[in-house]
Amino acid sequence: MSSSGFASQNGAGGSYANGPSQNPVGVYPSNQGFMAPPQPGYMNNLPTKGPPPPPPSGPNLYGRHQPSPVGTPGALPASPNHMSVLTGPPQGTATPPPANSYYQQHPHQPGWSGVTPPPPMGNNASPVPSAMYRGGTSTPPVFQNAMQPPAPSVNNAAMTAPPALNVLAPHQTYGPPVGPPPPAAVRGTPPPPVPPPPHATHSDGMYPAHPGQMHRPMGGSYPSLQPGYQSVPGMQTAPQMPPHAQMQTQPQPQMYPQPSPGAAQLSSSLASLSLQSQTPEALRVVNLLQERSILPPGAVTPPTPCLPQDLQKINCSPEVFRCTLTSIPQTQTLLNKAKLPLGLLLHPFKDLSVSHVISPDHHCSTLSSPVTQLPVVTSSNIVRCRSCRTYINPFVTFVDARRWKCNLCHRVNDVPEEFMYNPVSRSYGAPHKRPEVQNATIEFIAPSEYMLRPPQPAMYLYILDVSHNAVETGYLDVVCQSLLDNLDSLPGDARTKIGFITFDSTIHFYNLQEGLSQPQMLIVSDIDDVFLPTPDSLLVNLNECKELVQDLLSSLPQMFSKTMETQSALGPALQAAFKLLSPTGGRMSVFQTQLPTVGIGALKPREEPNQKTATKDVQHLSPATDFYKKLALDCSGQHVAVDLFLLSAQYCDLSSLGCISRYSAGSVYFYPSYHKQHNPSQTERLQKDLKRYLTRKIGFEAVMRIRCTKGLSIHTFHGNFFVRSTDLLSLANVNPDAGFAVQMSIDENLLDLQVVSFQAALLYTSSKGERRIRVHTLCLPVVNSLSDIFAGADVQAITALLASMAVDRSVTASLSDARDALINAAIDSLASYRTSVLSIQQPGLLAPACLRLFPLYVLALLKHKAFRTSASTRLDERVFAMCQFKYQPLAYLMMMVHPGLYRVDDLTDEGALNINDRTIPQPRALQLSVEKLSRDAAFLMDCGTVMYLWIGRNCSPVFLTQVLGLESYAAVPLHMTQLPELDTAESARLRAFVDWLRERRPFHTILHVIRDESPLKPEFLQNMIEDLSESALSYYEFLLHLQQQISK
C-alpha cells in the first residue's frame, strides 16, 4: 500500500502484465480499489492505446526484442496514435470510496488482520451500526410515473412522429409492477425507475436520412418485425429500396427495410430494456447478513443482456463472449460511480462441436441459444467496414437495399454485389439473410489477401528433459507412450512435421531423415553457442518418417535410464528449438522437471524454505531473468508458441519459466510432486491431459483483434499472448482451451447509442493449412442509470476479471495490495449500490440479488492459493494458480475459485438430466462450510482439477457397498482415486454425475476418496471457504467487515 509500490509497477513490467502495450498499473493506483477513478498523474501510466510502447520506465524488453517481422512481410506496424484511454473526468472527490479511507487509516483493523471477531453464522447476530439506519445519503428515487400509463398505439406513434424512446408497445408487459412482487420484507426499492425521456438529440443527427430509424442503431427487428417487414413498399423509411418480392415473402430475422411499424416496435422494445432490466430478481435487495442460502441450486448462469428477445436470440453465446456489465454505462462517470469493473471475458477458440445442455433448473428461455455448431463460410469477398474493418455481423443496420451501417464506427458501407446473393437460400436481394448477418459466431475460410505468406504446415517440436532428475520421475515413459498412442491423431495433414530435442547438460538432436535405418542422435555440448548439426533432417515429415519417429519414442525412455547427469541446460535447449522452428513457426512442447542450472537462462532457488506468509508479502512473484520473456517474444515474432509442462517435486521458478509460454501464447501445465510411483494420480492426470493436448484443435500463426463500438476502448489485456498494437494480440498458436480478458473504458459518452457491440476476430491457420477467421460479435444495451448497471452485473465475469487484475497487482505491487484491492472492490461497489441505487435505507449488508455472490467470491479469491496468506503455499503453486487466473476461460476459472459441494450418498433421478440416454443426477449445490457436512452422508467437492469424495464416519453401509464396494468405513483406503464400476443403480448415478462434471472441462480432474484420517483432508477443508480458518475470516465475519466499512 505504499506509493513506492506504485512507482515500481511500471518498471517491473509485471510478469503477469501481459504485453508491453498495456499497463496494469494504470488501473490500480496504489491505495485504491481497482475501480478507483483516474487520478491526476495516472494517465501517464496508461500507455494502453497506441503502439506497443515501451513500459514507461524500467528495462524495456519490448524495445529491444520486438518480434521480428521476418517471415511476415507487412507485419503490422505499430500504430502511431497514442490516444488517451482515459476515461471520463476524474470524479474521485465526488464519492470518496469508503474503502480507501479505511485502508489508509486502519490498516491493521483487528477484525481483518487476524483477531477473530464474534461467533459466526448467527442469523440475527449482526450488530448494525446506527449509521445504517440514517439513510441520509440515499439518493431520492428516480422513479417517475410517467411511464405508467398505457402505451400509446404503436402504429400511430410510429407513423406520425419519431417514436419516443419510451413508447411501450401494447404487447409489452414489462413495467415496474410486473412479475411476482418480492416479499415485502426484503423489498427495499420502490417500483423501479423508468428511463428518462429521450434526449432531444436523439431525433437528429444520428440517422438523418432515415427518420424512421432514428432509434435503431442495431440492425435487427428480427422475427417479431415480420408484419412490418412485409409492408415495406408503402413505408417511408427506405424510399430508395426497390420492393423486392423475395423479401416480402420470406420471414426476416434481420430487419432490413425497416418499415416504420417495425421501427416503433423496436423503439418500444428498446424502451422496455430499462424496464426489463429492472426485473425484480436482479435488483431484489438481499441482506447478506440474513440470507444465508444465496447459492442457486444448480450452476450460476450468466445474466441475459436486456435486449429485445429476438435480438438476444442471435447474440453471441456467453460461453464465448461475456461482459462484466451486460448493460453498458453511458458514460465513464457513471461507470466510475458504479465501482464495478468493465471488461470482456473471451473464450474465442472454444470447441464448438460439443453440444451443450441447459439444466432444467435454469431459465433458459431468454438465454442465448448455446452455440453448438459453427457456421463456416467460404467467401472470396469477406464484407467488412471500409473504415474500421469490422466484419459484417447481425447487429449492423441495413439502411437500404444496398448499404449497411457499421455498428462499431457508424460508417455507411456499400453492400457488394455478390453479397446480394444468399448461398443458403439461393435467393437474390436479401443480404440481411446471409449467414454473416444471421450468426454472431461464424468462421470464414479466408482468401489469399489474408495471408502474409503461404499457410504454414503443422509443426510440432518436443523438447524433453532427460536429466537424472527427469528420468527419476518416470515422466518420459508417459510422454513417449502418449505420443505413440496419439501420433495419428495429431492435428495436421500430409505436410505435418515433427522433431525432438532432449537435453541435460548438453543438447541432443535426432536425425529422423527418411532412409535411415534408425534414429541418429547428435549431441551438441557447446551450450554457449548452440548450432543445429543437420538442420534439414531434424524436423521431418510425420507421414514419411513415422517409423523412425515411433522407433525413437519407443527407445527414448530406456536411452537415458542410467544417466547420472544432473544438470539442466533448458535455456540453450530452447534456443536450439527456436532456431529449428523459426523458419516456419509451429509449436514447441517443453517438458522440464527441475530448475535450469547451466547455460543461459540458468536460475537459482528463490523460494524460502517453509515460507509462511502469515501477513508478510510474498516475494519472487516476478521473473528472476528476462531471458525467457525475450526468447518468448522472439518466438512470437516467428509464430512459434511454447507450451511448458512442469513436473517437479522441487521449486522450479515458474514465475521465470512461465514467461516463455505467456508471451508466446503457449499453455502452462504443472504437476507438482510428479512421480510415477509415489504419486500415481499425477501420472493419470498427465496421461489424460496429454491426450487432450496432443489431439485438440490448434491454430497456427494467429492474431486476434478485439474491436468495440466507437466511444469504448480496450486498455488492458489478460491471457497468454503478445500485444502487437492497440487492439491486436499476436498468438503464435491458439488452442481451444485458452481464455482471454480485457479491461475497457468509456472514452466518449455513448449518449446517442442504445446498444454497443464488441467483435473479436481470430485469424489463424488451421492444421490443414487453411487460413480461417473466426468472428464473434456481442451486442449489449447502453443504459444511463446506476440501477440498470447494477441489474446487468455479471458477478462471475466481474470476479474473473478482478482475479486477473489482482494477479497483475500482486506482481507489480504486492500481494497485500492485491488483496486490499479485492476487498475494496466489494466494499466500493456495495457502498455505491447502497448510496446511489437503494432509495430506502435499511439495516444490514445489502446487495442486489445479481451481486449477492460477490462478497463470497471475493472471499474465495482471498482464500485461494493464488492470494491466500493464511496457509503455507509453495511459491510455484501460487504462481501457477495466478497463471490459471490469467489463462483459464471463465467457466473453468470459476470451478477453481468457488468449488461445488454436493451431497452424493442419496442421489436420485429426480430432476436429473438426460443426455444421450444417460441419466445424470443433479444434486443441489451446497454452501462450502463444514456445517453442511454430516457424518452419516457422503459429499463430493469439485475444485476444477481435483475432486474430493468425503465419506462420513457413519455413512450408510449401502453407499459403502453399492458405490465404493467396501465393507465398512474403516475399509476406505487412505489413497483411493477411482470409483469402482459396480453394477448398482447407486454406483451408476454417482459415476454418471462425476463423469458429467469431468466432461465439462478440458483438463483432467483427479478424484480423491477421503475420510477423516486421510492425509488430504486438510486440503479438502481448506476449500470450505465460508468457514473460519487459521487466520482468515469466516464468510460471516467477512460480511460484517464489509458492512462496517460501507457504513462508515
Ligand SMILES: [Zn+2]
Ligand atoms: Zn466501421
